[in-house]
Amino acid sequence: MAQAFARVPELLAQHLLLAFAALLLGLVVSLPLAILSARNKTVGRVALGLASLIQTIPSLALLALFYPILLSVSALVGGGIPALGFLPSLLALSLYAILPILRNGVTGLANLDPAVLEAADGVGMTRAQKLRLVEAPLVAPVLMAGVRTAAVWTIGAATLSTTVGQPSLGDLIFAGLQTQNWTLVLAGCAAAAGLALSADALLGLAEHGIARRKRGLVWGSLGVLLLAVLVALAPAMPSGKGTVIVGAKGFSEQYILARLIGQRLEDAGYKVEYREGLGSAVAFSALASGDIDVYVDYSGTVWTNQMKRADVPGREAIVAGVGAWCRDKYGMRMMGSLGFENVYAFAMRGDDARRLGVHSLVDLARIAPTLDLATDVEFLERPEWRSVRDTYGLRFKSAHPYQPTFMYRALASGEADVIPAFSSDGRIAADRLAVLSDPRGALPGYDAILMVSPRRANDAHFQAVLRPLIGGIRVEDMRTANYMVDRDTDKASPEAAARWLARRSGL
Amino acid sequence: MPEQSRTVTFKNVSKRYAGGVAAVDGVSVEVAGGSFVALVGASGSGKSTLLKTVNRLIEPSEGEVLVGGVAVGAEPVHLLRRRIGYVFQNVGLFPHMTVGENVAIGLRLAGEKDNAARIAELLDLVELPAEMAARFPDALSGGQRQRVGVARALACAPGIMLMDEPFGALDPVTRDALGKAIRALHDRLGLTTIMVTHDMAEALLLADRVLVMAGGKIVADATPRDLIAGKGGAAADALVAVPREQAHRLKELEG
Structure with missing residues (x-):
């Protein structure tokens, strides 16, 4: 139980930062849009229509869509835009935050007492003064209700950002779902729900404060929220160059191998972070773009999915072919097979x-x-x-x-x-x-291969730490380690299974 | 302020809406500085539309409006409006501001701070206690709200007051008291006042000059005394007949 909650503070901080940044960006976009929409009916119809349309896209799909979009944008401007992690999550969640804020803003502005607006004109306010002194304060309570809705939605949907490689409380939920560790799922859910409820309560207090013209309450509650963001920001600051990011796809073997790699790197003095639960194609691209530094892939997966090869030569030929292709096309380094197959x-x-x-x-x-x-x-x-x-x-x-x-x-x-x-x-x-056997050889070999990002391709020290893993794991040991995590009773965590596997393999 | 600078001149002013309906149809009239003019007419006669062309809440389709001989379009609209007091039936007090903040809004727009003394003075002018400055508009009666509205309109010492049915939503007693207060303020501050009303009795009792509008045109222009004497023409007579007849019946009741 304690172990399940051990990662909560770190992920909670990441989750809060992501959701808050998305909410802020959503506000920045939707506030001027709300004002424009209230002034111009055509703009209003188009903006609200688009925002509603976005809302009908499932949040998971919206996150997934940003990956190819950002990839092509990055290609267009000559690279440098990360297609995974924080950016796609931020953009997708911000889009989600727009509708409630926009709708409440437009409704609020449309329902203002015409007499008050006439008086504002009558006393000689400019448009900007009218907005600042009259419209904004009167719409604020309605708007704040929209912000609250947006905050709760954003915090909820942020759990899905795990799938595009952004750490969030979703890491616990996805990992728990995968390894059938319900305590982990519960930890993730409870933390996300707690965060959503707290944010909603604080914004609710601020809303109440605005409506009752209690400035202390407004600044107090928003101040607490800001403080939480600052606290969350603190550990995020120093991380950077020295940190190795280990990737993993969304199944037990991958979680275990990621921990095995991470534990070796930590023992060698590296600071390690994990991006887990990535889709196959996502993991490969993440390595190519340097969003992750190292992960384990399978030769046949790269052969068929990335290289688009339909022929099925022998295992060694595939491994060698993948290694050469990855080096020539992406500058990645394929260090070799871990010693077992997963076909x-x-x-x-x-x-x-x-x-x-x-x-x-x-x-x-x-x-x-x-x-x-x-x-x-x-x-x-x-x-x-x-x-x-x-x-x-x-x-x-x-x-x-x-x-x-x-x-x-x-x-x-x-x-x-x-x-x-x-x-x-x-x-x-x-x-x-x-x-069942495959007498016609339709399925290619799937040697587990250690993939290193272009950034670390020439890092001799880094690779020396990982070299013992090459050819170091037997398939029966991997099978046992997998089963330790997958079995229904007496389950081990991926960390524990990784430690067992390291001992067992003499690493 | 010299009287001429408070003269309001309408030159062939028309306001047409899409579909060809003319709310105001070629009105030319001059309101002398310092006078109290009532604009009377039935609903839809164009009296409010004409009034609002002065502070450009409505832009005329044709013709022009001059204040003190200068076209109202010659300066940025917000600066024009700060020189002209505007009071209307629905008052439009800012609900999120105190009475004091409402009254001082014009001063605040002009960049003045420390307006407490001026607020008290303005509230006193409309016969409200200074303590009321701290209250919010929703705690006031209808009559008190309109008094605050008048105080707000007077804050920047305008030479001209535009009033659009200012007593429309008030009970008769409040209406009468406020009417007298407005007239007293007009005299004391030397304002030019243009008041739109559909109540001929009110117009006759408060104004120096009554303009009767029908179908967007001015159909009668006379002093109250001349109107009572039947010198205003047929359209005016029809309107004057109502209060005159009421007055007679009241007199009979008194015995």
Whole structure:
């Protein structure tokens, strides 16, 4: 329990900073927009329409959309704009914050007593004086209600920024969901809810203060909020060049390997931060752009997804090909294979496989139309699936994507009959799954490879610290470590599993 | 301030709205400095529209308005308005400011601070106690609010007062008291006052000169005495007949 909450302060600070920055940016955009909208009906219709449209985009999708947008903008201006992390999160959340502020601002301005406005003109106020002395103070309480709504939405949606590599309380939720560590999920939820409630209460006090013309209350409550932001800002300041950022995709093996890498670096005196729960493509681009310094990828993933190769040569050829390509195209350094494979391996419940006489993908193709397929969230969109499907003529009755953990659950509970499991997954043995062979070699090799960002590509000291990992991990040890995190009882944290794996591998 | 500088001149002023409706239709009239003129007419006769062309709350479509011989468009509109007092039916006190802050708003716009003494003086002028300065408008009665409105309009010592149905929302007793107070202020401060009202009795009792409007034009222009004497023409007579008849009936009741 204590361990689950250990990361809360650090992530809470990051979360608060992100949400507050987004709220501030939202305010900066929506306040002038509200004034323009109230003065000009056409502007108002367009602005409110657009803001409402944005609100209909799911927040996760909005975050995801900013990644390709920022990538292309960065390419357009010759690079230098980070497509991951703080910037896309900030922009997406700011867009989310606009609607409530804009709507309340416009409504507030439209509902002002016409007599008061006539009087303001009558006494000889300029437009600016009218705005400052009359409109702004009278709209403030209504506007403040919109700011409160925006704050709560922003804090809630900020948990999703984990997926684009921005640390937030979502890290706990995603990691907990992945490793079925419900305490972690609860810690993340409780902290996010607590933050939202506190921010709402403070802004509520300020709103009350504005409405009742109690200046002390307004400045007091906003002051507390500002103080919280400053406190959150304090640890963020000194970090920078000396910090190594270790990336991880969103499944247990990745969490464990990230910790294994991080622990070695920390022992060598580096300050380490983690960006966890990244999507496959996101992790690769994050490394290319230097948003992360190091992570573990799989040779076949890069081969098919980044290099767009459809041919399937041997394992060594793929690893070498990936290494050369990454160096030439991005200046990254592929340090080598960790020593084990994690391939997509189609698996069924063991007793089913025996009963139906299915041993290979050829056998599977025969009865696939009567079976349900469950996959991880990426698989159905990956070229490997197209390759396997077309090679064997696989047609399933249905195909549903799940979070990896729930994919295994779906198979165990009979909701699905076939899954593309991960060969290094401890649950294959634990759940007594039958792994189907791939006689036609449709699935490429997936050696776990250590990837280093262009920035660290020539950093000999950095790479010397990580070198022992190359060829240092056996597949059965990785499987056991994975299972320590994935199993239902007596679960280990990724940190603990990483320490076990290091000891076990003599690292 | 010399009287000429407070003269208000309308030169062939018209205000047309989209669709060709003319709210004001070619009005030419001069209001002498220091006079108290009532603009009387039915709803839609154009009297409020004409009044608001003076402080440019409404811009005429044709013609021009001069104050002291200078076109009102010759200076930035906010500076013009600070020299002209404006009081209207809905008062429009700023609800987030105290009575004192409301009264002193014109001074504040002019960059003056430390207005406490002037606020007390202005409140005294409209017969309100100085303590009222600390209260908020929502704590006042309708009559008190309009008095504050008048004090606010007087704060920058304007030479001209524009009043648009200033007593429209008040009960008869308050109305009468405030009317007398306004007339007294007019005399004491030497203002030029143009007051829009639909109440002919009020116009007859307060003004030096009554302009009757109908269909955007001035149809009668006479002193109250001449109007009572029936020298104002048919349109004016119809309006004067009402209070005159009421007065007769009241007299009969008195026996």
